[in-house]
């Protein structure tokens with residue numbers, strides 16, 4: 001499959017690139033690569049011009065991964081508009097993959113291989129299996145209720161666990177989080193804005209154009225990416241996670257608006273997150289391992305640094321939620337071989353701190369690409385037609 005060769009340069013100008021010789025369009029003429037902005041020293045600010053001739057500040061707040069902030073990227077009216085659009089679509093409770101659908105079994109995390117599960121291993125078992133984060137008291141209460149630890153030594157042996165069925169455990173946990181939604185990894189409401197559905201919305205399109213300009217990425221790519229508007233109330237939060245997935249040859253990347261996909265994974269080259277209001281207290285975006293010297297994924301998965309509902313204040317970096325501000329980072333490196341999406345940057349681990357007072361509205365603009373450049377160029381050509389008809 002290649003691009004239809006009947007297209008003129010002008011028709012292909014959705015992914016035109018500026019070169020020294022002027023503008024050059026289409027995939028045959030120029031190499032379209034994914035690019036990255038360059039940061040400065042931590043705390044330093046660059047001035048950039050977007051939106052005609054309007055100056056914006058681009059502040060570097062982390063180098064590993066590169067994280068940039070742009071205050072007042074959106075006007076107050078634009079923030080309000082995105083919130084209104086989301087409300088019209090309808091805000092729904094956020095769910096995560098692990099809380100969807102029926103559960104058959106869960107994996108016991110017997111880290112020290114002593115054939116019994118201690119409290120911290122049980123914490124990890126439940127986090128891993130159900131996306132639910134329990135405190136020590138919760139675990140002890142659960143042991144009592146389900147009679148999981150008859151001898152009361154806070155260790156659940158393999159025999160003891162056999163007396164509880166996965167269905168029983170699931171039922172108990174779901175009841176618990178229905179009463180205490182803050183124990184879930186993510187406690188928020190959300191709505192998706194699909195670019196195709198808002199094609200006549202001038203404010204939305206203006207924002208998309210500015211995102212493309214800021215990121216230095218083709219507008220077609222921005223038009224391929226849906227937007228998620230999220231609302232958090234008091235106790236609302238999102239524990240630490242990565243926004244994208246590493247290359248998996250067996251599971252394709254999810255694509256906006258493509259029905260009946262079966263299993264697919266989120267592939268998001270870049271995250272551009274907007275704060276749509278000022279939060280009275282709390283609600284920062286936390287990056288627990290930003291600018292860490294080293295990174296140990298096993299440590300992240302087994303320690304409590306991911307439990308941002310409790311540990312946000314210990315995160316290496318916290319970005320405050322301020323109306324109109326954008327914060328952006330790259331979930332992937334550029335593959336030097338293909339010029340397209342490459343390995344994931346595991347330092348991008350992040351999440352939303354609990355809101356203590358007021359509420360929090362954000363919009364996630366994820367730049368979605370797959371690992372296959374030719375495939376994406378074709379998708380870009382198609383969306384280009386839709387947007388320029």
Ligand SMILES: O=C(O)CCC(=O)C(=O)O
Pocket residue numbers: 230238243283284285286350351352353362364
């Ligand atoms: O609420 C935040 O600050 C972070 C949200 C987030 O990471 C997400 O929605 O993927």
Ligand SMILES: [Fe+2]
Pocket residue numbers: 241242243350351
């Ligand atoms: Fe995220």
